[in-house]
Amino acid sequence: MDRSGAMSKSYQTRAALLAAPGQLAVEEVTFEGPAPGQVLLRMAAAGVCHTDMHVYDSPDGRGWDFPMILGHEGSGVVEAVGEGVNHLQVGDNAAVGCRVPCGSCAMCQRGDTRRCMASSAISPSIQLAKDGSAVNVPMGIGLFADLIPVDAAAAVRIEPDIPVEKLGTLGCAVMTGAGAVLHSARVWPGATVAVIGCGGIGLAAIQGAAAANADKVIAVDLNEQKLEWARRLGATHTVNATESDTVTEIRSLTNDQGVDFSFEAVGSSATVEQAMAMLAYGGTATMIGFPPEGSSVTLPIGGPNGMFRTTTTLTVTHGGDGLPMFDLPLFAQMYRDGRLDLDTMVSHEVSLENLGEGFDHMRASDSIRTIVRF
Ligand SMILES: [Zn+2]
Ligand SMILES: [Zn+2]
Numbered sequence: 001m002d003r004s005g006a007m008s009k010s011y012q013t014r015a016a017l018l019a020a021p022g023q024l025a026v027e028e029v030t031f032e033g034p035a036p037g038q039v040l041l042r043m044a045a046a047g048v049c050h051t052d053m054h055v056y057d058s059p060d061g062r063g064w065d066f067p068m069i070l071g072h073e074g075s076g077v078v079e080a081v082g083e084g085v086n087h088l089q090v091g092d093n094a095a096v097g098c099r100v101p102c103g104s105c106a107m108c109q110r111g112d113t114r115r116c117m118a119s120s121a122i123s124p125s126i127q128l129a130k131d132g133s134a135v136n137v138p139m140g141i142g143l144f145a146d147l148i149p150v151d152a153a154a155a156v157r158i159e160p161d162i163p164v165e166k167l168g169t170l171g172c173a174v175m176t177g178a179g180a181v182l183h184s185a186r187v188w189p190g191a192t193v194a195v196i197g198c199g200g201i202g203l204a205a206i207q208g209a210a211a212a213n214a215d216k217v218i219a220v221d222l223n224e225q226k227l228e229w230a231r232r233l234g235a236t237h238t239v240n241a242t243e244s245d246t247v248t249e250i251r252s253l254t255n256d257q258g259v260d261f262s263f264e265a266v267g268s269s270a271t272v273e274q275a276m277a278m279l280a281y282g283g284t285a286t287m288i289g290f291p292p293e294g295s296s297v298t299l300p301i302g303g304p305n306g307m308f309r310t311t312t313t314l315t316v317t318h319g320g321d322g323l324p325m326f327d328l329p330l331f332a333q334m335y336r337d338g339r340l341d342l343d344t345m346v347s348h349e350v351s352l353e354n355l356g357e358g359f360d361h362m363r364a365s366d367s368i369r370t371i372v373r374f
Contacts, residue, residue: 015145045168046074048358069142073171097324177204179320197265210234
């Protein structure tokens with residue numbers, strides 16, 4: 001029995017199951033809930049992220065057993081709360097963020113919870129309705145389902161003046177991109193910024209840089225449509241990397257100085273090297289993109305352009321060093337104030353049955369974020 005006196009009960013609901021690599025099907029799943037420390041969410045919107053696609057495409061599910069429910073950013077309405085959950089009530093609008101500080105790793109113990117080494121939500125226990133076999137949720141959160149139990153530590157109440165379906169991209173795309181700028185790199189007013197890769201996360205970084213009052217915000221991509229979105233979301237300049245040498249172009253846009261901050265939202269060796277080569281004296285490059293296993297970079301350290309002379313820094317952010325409880329209400333407030341455009345961030349909407357189209361858009365590189373609408 002939970003604090004409100006409600007018995008834990010059995011639920012059956014539809015979920016988009018990844019049954020094998022690249023194989024999605026909507027099936028019925030069951031669970032008991034909500035367990036202590038969980039909330040039950042009636043989903044409104046859930047974003048399709050590159051991390052989902054990495055698992056979707058991987059021959060071994062990236063180490064998670066099939067079948068599984070993907071989806072780690074989204075929003076919904078609280079349908080029930082488990083024992084010990086005090087920050088959410090039935091009927092609240094909640095946004096889900098994919099980072100939950102563990103509280104016990106070395107980083108958490110020294111008070112740096114934004115850089116928790118073991119950030120992970122506690123997975124709910126879910127079964128296939130047809131045979132009772134276990135269903136996994138990578139990262140501890142699986143939101144591609146009509147009704148789903150979620151670790152309450154990952155669910156944040158957002159005031160209901162914003163329609164709940166608008167909050168679907170806060171938990172990963174916005175938290176990672178804008179968080180990389182505001183929390184990881186701490187871009188200052190008047191700084192010059194370049195963002196390489198203008199997918200959902202790169203465009204959120206551009207919005208973060210504009211909100212931080214950066215002087216110049218230079219967007220770099222291979223795709224003219226994405227550069228057009230970047231201009232709409234706050235880029236002051238764009239560089240089409242198919243047409244010119246990115247580093248040369250950025251130097252010419254900054255009076256040959258380079259940028260104070262570069263953000264690499266691709267995850268490739270070549271773009272990380274570019275992110276370093278485009279920095280001004282004392283500048284910082286931040287890696288956001290997930291690099292493939294075994295990849296490496298070569299960085300000059302000696303000579304006039306070497307890191308020793310230029311005192312440049314290469315750093316890494318995981319998920320924008322996000323703390324959902326703190327960050328998601330802040331991003332919601334930035335949306336209310338007109339400093340964060342959540343509407344343009346959603347380029348496509350699909351139903352749960354058509355989730356695969358979200359991955360098709362990602363592969364075709366013609367989307368910002370595809371949202372599953374419930
Ligand atoms: Zn994600
Ligand atoms: Zn930790």
